[in-house]
Amino acid sequence: MLRVVGQLAALVVVFVVFRWLIGNLVTNYSRLNIGFDFGFLNVPTQFQIAYHPEFNPRLPVWRMVLVGVKNTGLAAMFGIAVAGVLGLVIGIGRLSQNWLAAKLSAAYVEFFRNIPPLVAIVFFSFAVFLYGPLPHLRDAIEVGLPGTASTLLVLSNGEWGVPGLRNTGNAPLFGVLALVAVAASAAVWVWRTRVNERSGEPHHRVLWSLGVLAVVLVGAYVILDGPVVIDWPQLSENRRRLASGFSVNSGFMSVAGALGLYTASHVAEIIRGSILAVPWGQTEAANALALTNFQRYRFVVLPQAMRIAIPPLINQALNLTKNTSLAVAVGYAEITTLTQTSIGNGRPAVQSIVILMLVYLGFSLLISLILNIVNRRLQLVTR
């Protein structure tokens, strides 16, 4: 009974505090004759977004929010990929018998773990782009594709051009078919696994599912008469922008790259700790079976280490996503930068911040959800 009262009291306190905060806002807003509504989402954005020539300033503010969400998502995805791969390599490297590899990995971890992420981003932007070795776009380095007239890469201090995909008419349909192909190959994977479990015949599931994927994709590509073609990067006539290809700007690379490098140091420590947490007997058993180093990690140590590593790795993924808000310092057009610009241009601050919070909350919940599913799959099933 006492416990119930305690919990109710806590609930009431939370409610009162929240109510007070909202009441405060409403009272002060009405005193200043300002309403609390979200109608501003439908008025024109009025400013041009950097490296988004297709964005028209007359589009409503909610479209600007979508651009911001997209850019935050891209930076977070790229950053998480870099941090994950690099962190895994360095984490294993720290435990290596190779003196140089171990020391280099330790130095990397100590360096990146001990600088603030904002400093890393600004340093990256200054060292690689602003004062870096790359020329201005008009004198950009164009790396040709050997044997053809196409350009593979355009490198400058403002943006890089990489090959992209161009829609020749049927791309959306092809996208749907690509999803079908992925689903089909996943189904085949499951089927082969079952076959293997039931009859013991070799599953060859990688070959099977890749084969299905390739057959469906190639079939769709041929039937739809080449729905997408590779869009090689090329500079415009006046050499001031990319006329074609996929543009990656310096802000994106500074944010995603610096955060990836920074977070990799944390990931490496988590990986190292998780590997050390796997009982030594497992390694000895693997050695007794004469497994190679790679086999020992791939089949014995890492599957068990990952079980320990996943929950703290979720935290790192969330941190990296939230740290993309530091892009304000280098002017990358992600959601925080755009929200600040928008507030500076007269959009209501409180409402804009509420939307900003909801966006980050959405990202965090999504990442937690995905990684929690992975976590559940990896957990030991005990009877």
Added chain:
Amino acid sequence: MQRRLLALLAVLALVAAACTTGDTADTVPVTDGGADDTSADTTPPDTGDTDETTDTTPAVLPQDEGGILAAVRDRGAVRCGVNDVLPGFGIVDENGEYSGFDIDFCRVVAAGVLGDPDAVEFVPLTAEARFTALQGGEIDVLIRNTTWTATRDGQEGATFLHTTFYDGQGMMVPASTGFTTLEDLADATICVLQGTTTELNLTAVFNARGIPFNPMTHADNETLQPAYESGQCEGWTSDVSQLTAFKASIEEAGGEEQYIMAEVFSKEPLGPAVPDGDSAWAQAVDWSILATIQAWEFGLTSENIGSYDGDDPNILNFLGTDGFDPGLGLAPDFAVTIVESVGNYQEIFERHLAPIGLELEGSPNDLWTNGGLMYAPPYR
């Protein structure tokens, strides 16, 4: 058990309701106290003669008896909202002393209203906080390189007075590029400060002319300047007065020679603003500022105004020597006090804006008799 729980819930809900109504009613005095505290904090310590009442009573609003003019006289000081980080216009030196073009106009108002150019409490404000401070009565007058716009006159509850500086947005490019018009910058990346009217003007002008461009926005000039100097952006847009200061600093530091395009593509009249609804105070501030322009037109400077011995009736009226009083609530000799202690418009301009590279002659800020826009209504 269940019933007892329900009863308990009901009681708690009642308590909660009582608490919340009490709390919301309390919010107004609480926030007022907070606002006053900040104004007390930001006030420089050397004006220690402020009476205790400013800390406890709500701010003086225009509708209060006597208005702002009476409140300023009671207090013995003008509270002036200023910029403290813009070279030339308003900046604080290492001794905590304010100086600059806008700062001098605060002193002009103090000299005109109170007869003492040092009777000013400077309240440094950010761009976002300035109108809130004016609406809330935290300051009496806002002189902070503020552009006079319709929205600010309307929604922000400010009354703008005579413009002290006609500015406009311009474009700077490295001189070696040879670019002279905005059309030369088609498809180019252009540096601009984030979240400013400058950014909106840039978009508006380029879109209106159908010139494609790519903005490179940074939150502050410390990262914007390296982006421009490294050539990441080919043009830098801002108010001409600020570009002039940046041009000087880049060239002084040994950087490339810079060129500011002749074309000015926005109107930025910077001037003082007072709260809506107190015309007596507005007139007092306005005529104090106009006195500096009128003195310039008459050729009166801080050196010679005290020793004027001519018999031009207009000038004698202006000096108040014959006791002429147009009823503005200012001392008859307020113009003498202003010009003697601070100077005429030209002197103030030459003191603060010439050093950062701005020219008075031939600019819109020249006297109307020289083709400029500085024009004071007749003082009679």
